[in-house]
Amino acid sequence: MSINYRIIPTLLFSSLASLAVLTTAYQYNKDNKDHQRAATLAAESTFQASESPVSVDLTDADNKYAEPSDSKQLTLALKYVAFQDNTGQPVLNEKAIDKLTQEVNDLYAPCKIHFIAEEFKPVDPKTYGLEFNTQSMNDLTPIRSQFNDNKRLVVINTGDWNHNSMGSANAWTTMPGENPAGAVIEANAASFAGIVAHELGHYLSLDHKSDSSNLMNPIIYPDSTVIHSWQCEEMRKAAESYWTSAIR
Numbered sequence: 001m002s003i004n005y006r007i008i009p010t011l012l013f014s015s016l017a018s019l020a021v022l023t024t025a026y027q028y029n030k031d032n033k034d035h036q037r038a039a040t041l042a043a044e045s046t047f048q049a050s051e052s053p054v055s056v057d058l059t060d061a062d063n064k065y066a067e068p069s070d071s072k073q074l075t076l077a078l079k080y081v082a083f084q085d086n087t088g089q090p091v092l093n094e095k096a097i098d099k100l101t102q103e104v105n106d107l108y109a110p111c112k113i114h115f116i117a118e119e120f121k122p123v124d125p126k127t128y129g130l131e132f133n134t135q136s137m138n139d140l141t142p143i144r145s146q147f148n149d150n151k152r153l154v155v156i157n158t159g160d161w162n163h164n165s166m167g168s169a170n171a172w173t174t175m176p177g178e179n180p181a182g183a184v185i186e187a188n189a190a191s192f193a194g195i196v197a198h199e200l201g202h203y204l205s206l207d208h209k210s211d212s213s214n215l216m217n218p219i220i221y222p223d224s225t226v227i228h229s230w231q232c233e234e235m236r237k238a239a240e241s242y243w244t245s246a247i248r
């Protein structure tokens, strides 16, 4: 297993009141040919302080948004699992998830792909033999196993991660064909629509694209919002190949 991180130069972090910067990591596991894609939130404290770090302007005529003319809307069901801390507070509550899903849908609207938050499951991780704060990369598969759901795409929001052992990644998502499937996102990144939308792109088979305006750019900026029509088509094919039971 090798992990390559792309880290943004530190100078970018100096004044990030409005710039939420994410770096993204890639893991390729040669042993079982599994792919996982991850995103890393680089400016955690800034991000936490920001109410809405992503600005999405869907009316920008310069954005080459995809418009698959003959495609019908594709609706996919999501299941959000939110770990509760020791006071019983979930990482995201239902209201936050509604807002998040709307923001993700705004990003995906040009693709005519729509997500519905079909299930919200706040859980005490201890009852599943899990810790609120994820300690190691080895914990991710047991987490996915506990909440696996073949009728919905699963987004699991845990507490913050131990970055000493896990590197700088904030989210790891399985690629199609890998089981158990699921996006696991730490609390610092949980409410950031850009990172959730990016992870759902991986969930639906997309690789990174080196283009800072693109949703799948390895580094996500507030205006990394473009999804090309070919990316839309790739995601549709993945949904129809792997996630038909999640299509509504």
Ligand SMILES: [Zn+2]
Pocket (backbone or CB within 6 Å): 024, 025, 037, 038, 039, 198, 202, 208, 218
């Ligand atoms: Zn990524």
